Amino acid sequence: MIISMPFLSIWFRRTNAMLITGSFMLLLLLAGSIIAPLLFALDPLAIDATRKLEAPSATYLLGTDEFGRDTFARIVYGAHVSLRVAFAATALTAVVGIILGTVSGQSRLADAIIGRISDSLLVFPGFVLAIMILAAIGPAEINVVLAVFLLYVPRVIRTVRASVIEFITADFVQAARSVGIGNFRLLAVHVLPNATGPVMVQLSFGFAWAILVEAGLSFLGLGLPPPSPSWGNMISDAREFIRTAPWLMFAPGAMISLAVLSLNLIGDGLRDMLDPRLQNKINL
Amino acid sequence: MLTYAIRRVLAFVPTIFITLTLIFVVTRLVPGSPVWALIGNQSVDAARMEEITRQLGLDRPILEQYLEWLPRVVTGDFGQSIFFGRPVAEIILERMPITFALTLLAMIVTIAVGIPLGILAAIRRGGFLDYIGNIFSSLGMALPSFWLGFMLILIFAVELQWLPASGYRPLEFGFWPWLSRMILPVIALSLAQIGLIARMTRSTMIEVLGMDYVTMARAKGLREHVVILKHALKNAMIQIITVIGLTFALGLGGSVIIENVFALPGLGQLITTAAIRRDYPTLEGGIFYLTLVALVTNLIVDLAYAYFNPRVRYGK
Numbered sequence: 001m002i003i004s005m006p007f008l009s010i011w012f013r014r015t016n017a018m019l020i021t022g023s024f025m026l027l028l029l030l031a032g033s034i035i036a037p038l039l040f041a042l043d044p045l046a047i048d049a050t051r052k053l054e055a056p057s058a059t060y061l062l063g064t065d066e067f068g069r070d071t072f073a074r075i076v077y078g079a080h081v082s083l084r085v086a087f088a089a090t091a092l093t094a095v096v097g098i099i100l101g102t103v104s105g106q107s108r109l110a111d112a113i114i115g116r117i118s119d120s121l122l123v124f125p126g127f128v129l130a131i132m133i134l135a136a137i138g139p140a141e142i143n144v145v146l147a148v149f150l151l152y153v154p155r156v157i158r159t160v161r162a163s164v165i166e167f168i169t170a171d172f173v174q175a176a177r178s179v180g181i182g183n184f185r186l187l188a189v190h191v192l193p194n195a196t197g198p199v200m201v202q203l204s205f206g207f208a209w210a211i212l213v214e215a216g217l218s219f220l221g222l223g224l225p226p227p228s229p230s231w232g233n234m235i236s237d238a239r240e241f242i243r244t245a246p247w248l249m250f251a252p253g254a255m256i257s258l259a260v261l262s263l264n265l266i267g268d269g270l271r272d273m274l275d276p277r278l279q280n281k282i283n284l
Numbered sequence: 285m286l287t288y289a290i291r292r293v294l295a296f297v298p299t300i301f302i303t304l305t306l307i308f309v310v311t312r313l314v315p316g317s318p319v320w321a322l323i324g325n326q327s328v329d330a331a332r333m334e335e336i337t338r339q340l341g342l343d344r345p346i347l348e349q350y351l352e353w354l355p356r357v358v359t360g361d362f363g364q365s366i367f368f369g370r371p372v373a374e375i376i377l378e379r380m381p382i383t384f385a386l387t388l389l390a391m392i393v394t395i396a397v398g399i400p401l402g403i404l405a406a407i408r409r410g411g412f413l414d415y416i417g418n419i420f421s422s423l424g425m426a427l428p429s430f431w432l433g434f435m436l437i438l439i440f441a442v443e444l445q446w447l448p449a450s451g452y453r454p455l456e457f458g459f460w461p462w463l464s465r466m467i468l469p470v471i472a473l474s475l476a477q478i479g480l481i482a483r484m485t486r487s488t489m490i491e492v493l494g495m496d497y498v499t500m501a502r503a504k505g506l507r508e509h510v511v512i513l514k515h516a517l518k519n520a521m522i523q524i525i526t527v528i529g530l531t532f533a534l535g536l537g538g539s540v541i542i543e544n545v546f547a548l549p550g551l552g553q554l555i556t557t558a559a560i561r562r563d564y565p566t567l568e569g570g571i572f573y574l575t576l577v578a579l580v581t582n583l584i585v586d587l588a589y590a591y592f593n594p595r596v597r598y599g600k
Contacts, residue, residue, distance in 0.1 A: 116302070120299070120302040120303065120306055121306075123299065123302070123303050123306075123575060123578075123579065124303075124537075124571070124575050124578075125533050125534070125536045125537035125574060125575060125578040126534070126536065126537015126538055126540055126541075127537065127540075128537060128540060128555065128571055128574060128575065129310075131540065131555060131556065131559050131571075132307065132310050132311065132559070132567065132571055133310055134559065135311070135558075135559035135560070135562060135567055136310055136311055136312070208426075212428055215428050215430075215431075216428065216430060216541050219428075219430050219541065219544075220541065220544060220556050220559075220560075221556075221560055222556070222559060222560065232428075235428075235430065235431055235434070238434075239434060239545075242434060242437065242438060242442065243442055246438055246442075249431070249434055249435070249438070252431075253427070253428060253431030253432075253434075253435070256428050256431065257423070257426045257427050257428070257431075258426075260425075260426040260427075260428075261422060261423065261426035264422060264425060264426060265422070
């Protein structure tokens, strides 16, 4: 089954600068957010009224906010919060997207229903749909995950559906069917592995996008409720002090950009690797 | 062309109904009575509570509510805003021009910068300009637009004091007071889109430049700028037009957050305040109008695309 995943074999054949840079940046980010709490005593919620709005110093690397909370600690734990939300949304999108995409690639009736619903989810510009959902069910971590999932799942469904339709009629799949392989095994072993590449590309962009949407929603006051140290919340809190304590604004935005950039690079790298047409163009 | 246009416009009708139905369903997902969410922590007597419930028609069965709501909103009547106490349509009409101006300006900037950047990157592929353009567009797409907005405020309003930090002045106060408050939001909104459109233009141009007719034009001995502008770009434009429409729709979505950064009293700001205050009639109306503009833009793009590319009209 591993051999039938096309992206793995190409992985080793072609070195890919974007993919490597992106993966390296993401690993660095993840490692930093895991190791930092082990090395330093960090508490993102500890309030110290005597040290409000302090500029960056040796004790407080990134200064303190209006409650005297350590910005560095909040950035580190913000990585946990923001990446957790984005990861949960992406994982949910992957599972549901693959299942619904497979179903709609196989049955005409299901395709009509699922297709219509996912098309209508895509009608709303930007994350207006997410704003509407969160206004109705209230700001909470799980609700943000749900909203981001609903916004992105139509794209994954489409990608999986296209691959299923393309490969279900392929000779090697028909051959497998004629040997008497059951429908489930046929899909899981012979058809779906062909969708791995395109879906991986979709999901890395989706992950990046989820981070941006979560930050945006939190910034608007519709995402994670305070005092959660999500990066979007930190930017939202910092706006009041943009003239007096601008350093509060720098770090969370830089972290969001770094995370999104690394995931976009991974997505671009994967796509270049998987799309032979694009490869030829680059080699021209 | 006419048959295609008619078919496309007819397909527009069910989309509107589905959009409205989705808005209706989502805003009524609230567990319990939305009236509680609406009044929040205020202490309100039972009579007022009942009045709001009746005013919103929430005492009737959901299907009946829908059947009453749908024909009403199709005519543009979303009822009274709970917070503002005025008709929703009136508030939206006041705010629409601001959002429209912001999105339109951002689109113009995006096209003026993005397309030439993409063409230059395609011509000088692998060169210095391509490299810089690539970094620029990758960064542009990674920076959260609202954070970029604050950085612009910090640099141009707080430090350099060249432009006002936020707020809005109607055109009646003069062109510069109006424009000076639009410049920073437009930059914040267009940067990500410039990256996107530059990339699309670049890849489309590269594809077209590899076509036989371009090689043919070169073989005829035509000058390079003639080959690029008359032969390649003209064909690439078909693809790029689609992206321009996409940019406008993206800008509408992005304006929601940018208007909040720069305190521009547009439709996006209305939607977010309505969402936070749970002013449902305003929220429903705001979202519908914003979505409608995006849908109409898409329709125009589709028609333009079919006009420039006959294959779309005849093919299925």
